[in-house]
Amino acid sequence: NAGVMQNPRHLVRRRGQEARLRCSPMKGHSHVYWYRQLPEEGLKFMVYLQKENIIDESGMPKERFSAEFPKEGPSILRIQQVVRGDSAAYFCASLAGSTDTQYFGPGTRLTVL
Amino acid sequence: GENVEQHPSTLSVQEGDSAVIKCTYSDSASNYFPWYKQELGKRPQLIIDIRSNVGEKKDQRIAVTLNKTAKHFSLHITETQPEDSAVYFCAATSNSGYSTLTFGKGTMLLVSP
Numbered sequence: 658n659a660g661v662m663q664n665p666r667h668l669v670r671r672r673g674q675e676a677r678l679r680c681s682p683m684k685g686h687s688h689v690y691w692y693r694q695l696p697e698e699g700l701k702f703m704v705y706l707q708k709e710n711i712i713d714e715s716g717m718p719k720e721r722f723s724a725e726f727p728k729e730g731p732s733i734l735r736i737q738q739v740v741r742g743d744s745a746a747y748f749c750a751s752l753a754g755s756t757d758t759q760y761f762g763p764g765t766r767l768t769v770l
Numbered sequence: 771g772e773n774v775e776q777h778p779s780t781l782s783v784q785e786g787d788s789a790v791i792k793c794t795y796s797d798s799a800s801n802y803f804p805w806y807k808q809e810l811g812k813r814p815q816l817i818i819d820i821r822s823n824v825g826e827k828k829d830q831r832i833a834v835t836l837n838k839t840a841k842h843f844s845l846h847i848t849e850t851q852p853e854d855s856a857v858y859f860c861a862a863t864s865n866s867g868y869s870t871l872t873f874g875k876g877t878m879l880l881v882s883p
Binding site: 661688690692698699700701702705712713748752757758759760761762763764 | 776802804806812813814815816819821859863864868869870871872873874875876
């Protein structure tokens with residue numbers, strides 16, 4: 658019974674590079690949420706996706722950030738031209754759709770040098 | 771949008787004591803209130819949740835109470851143990867209808883032996 662999977666667990670990028678974070682939801686879950694956690698802070702909602710659709714991206718920065726959840730494969734959060742302020746832990750969570758319960762992945766810790 | 775306030779930010783107790791963490795929310799339409807425990811470097815893990823049609827819920831040493839009129843909910847941990855030491859986050863669903871969670875900033879609980 659695999660839980661929510663994320664990779665990579667740790668990612669180091671230099672300023673200006675691209676970061677790609679992947680999230681595989683729990684089996685049978687078709688809803689994916691991405692959250693960002695800055696050091697010593699709570700989690701902030703970024704984007705909510707269902708298969709092939711972005712449902713709510715109200716928490717996403719307007720530039721450099723994008724997300725997708727294709728029909729096949731994991732959900733991807735993409736950050737272009739990273740800056741030091743992008744350094745954070747990025748968590749995804751999934752839910753089945755029939756409940757409100759979100760299950761979190763282990764997170765990707767992004768460090769921008 | 772939804773705003774969730776959480777207090778205290780840190781809480782130190784002796785093993786065996788009780789711990790109480792309180793949260794308030796702003797959106798009267800919110801109807802789902804989970805609590806997550808996050809150990810250092812780990813994923814947030816759901817420990818208990820409550821829906822707006824219930825005033826109290828208990829699971830062994832953990833209980834949650836909800837006061838819809840006052841728009842606040844609390845986490846109660848009895849007979850605390852050192853392994854309860856972690857950061858605890860409360861959350862509430864936003865008014866978007868998409869089960870998006872708005873989190874409090876967290877409470878660092880330290881249980882001393």
